Amino acid sequence: MTPATRLGPDLAALDRALAALARLFDDAGYEAVSPPHLFPADLMLDLYGEDIRARAFLFPGGGGDEVCLRPDFTVPVVLAHGERGWDRPARYAYQGPVFRRQASGSRRPVEYFQAGIEYLGAADPAEAEAEVLTLTLRGLELLGVAPLRLTTGDLGIVFGLLNALDMPVGRRARLRRHLWRPARFHALVAAAVAGPTEVTARRARLIAAVGAPDPLAQIERLAAGEGEILGLRDIEDIAERAAALAEAAAEPPMPAEQAELIEAVLGVNGPAEGALARLRGLTANAGIGLDRELDAFERRLEALARHGISGSELAFDADFGRNLEYYDGFVFEVSGPDPSLPLAGGGRYDSMTTRLGAGTSVPAIGAMIRPEAALAMRGGR
């Protein structure tokens, strides 16, 4: 949907909303930051892969390099923070338009305002999460909307579960890598339970070569038999992957109870307090140590209670957030009548800071409000 020109009472209302949010965030100690609209496309491609081209506007800049029209503020704000130095806590507030490519016929806007915050390097993660969520809800309140639905989740629990479960290293790496692609993830779990399948003759020869004396020479002989050795991927790449394939072929099937536990944990859904109790019960029964993640969940609920949000009312869905790229801990979303057009959302993204150059993972959580969606809802449109 191409946005209309903003003018008249609509523009005045948007300006008032942005000013109110700027004041709210400023009063809470968030420093205003205004990153450029354009930044290097390489960064986005490295973070999100080619899929980003379907969702953001990438085009040639000067000098042959591609640029990206910002699809959100998180990446540019975190980069700006990194340039000042990663090793100090900081709170940032931003506002401005973002640009998203939408499928033809989609009702989602191509350009819309975001007003949001990022909180980096917080010493107390639970307190930071409660602060960011509370500020987001207060922001929506200032805009005059009563959020109809707040959903929360915690990807840290699933990551923690995968780490805690006893399974072959290769299988764990595969599951972790596909956590954000639920369909692929469930297929991997099912395949792991089913155990080894019949392999092609080529695969059988390759696996046999790994076990032979001088496997590298064996694999090279097999490879050269299929075609000229060309390209940038080299024989060591192939030998390394062959070893991983041989290892995977020897993996014992995943015990059915383990798969059931993974699916049961992902299926936990309901008021947060009860969800926490259910997760404690599930993992205790299975003898799995998930204390670190569940204690973090509990501390978050305590912090939220201090901010006036009750864990017996807060909605929690363990599966929530798995389609939201880059989040790896607490996640939340506020929606109005149309769940496909959220009013606000946010989450924890510690591991992304590593990929953006922090060297090590820095505590990071952020949230954004979509003032135009909120105003449209208030106006009954």
Added chain:
Amino acid sequence: MGSLTLGLPSKGRLMEATIEWFGARGITIRRSGAGREYAAHAEGIDGLDIVMLSAGEIPRELDRGRIHLGVTGEDLIREKIAGWEHRVKIATAMGFGHADLVVAVPAWWVDVETMADLDEACAQFRARHGTALRIGTKYHALTRDFFRRKGVADYRIVDSQGATEAGPKNQSFEAIVDITSSGETLTANHLRVLSDGMILQSQASLCLSLAADWGAEAVRARDSLGTKLGLALG
């Protein structure tokens, strides 16, 4: 000036096969002038205007509604029109211009047989070489869509408008997405199609623009063309 505009490919084997196809159904298409002009007319049917266009331009013209009907490859329809299902209706496949759009890797990659293998090879390539594995193609949208459906995430598309099969050897990219009819070119370039790497089995197709102006006269001409062709063009 007719009331229904049909865009046809203006040269090569695709043009000849298209003219034969209509001829076999009682519609004779004659090129005007000395064969260099991109103009033609149809005999055997009333109210039909023919415009000769490059096959690659026909999807765009259909998308913009500047022609009512057009003949082009299904691969080009799907590649060039975002949300093509809402813009164009494929009335019939025409039985020629067959081309498979496939994912192919160097044949010597004995560890990569499926898209799932390619996905793991991508992750490994990033870890060992520090950059994303590159796929050379001119079919950017179809590649992205297929790779997403297959759960392949960490790769980069490199635009390649011709001689794509030679790219891996030149180290311009590691693997390719390209059309092939017999697979001979791929084999000659030491490439192998992945076992689940068939993206699309394309052929020349008669397509309807949903964006064109379908006034009463255009609908009348369309229906009489449909009757002649023995097709439901609605």
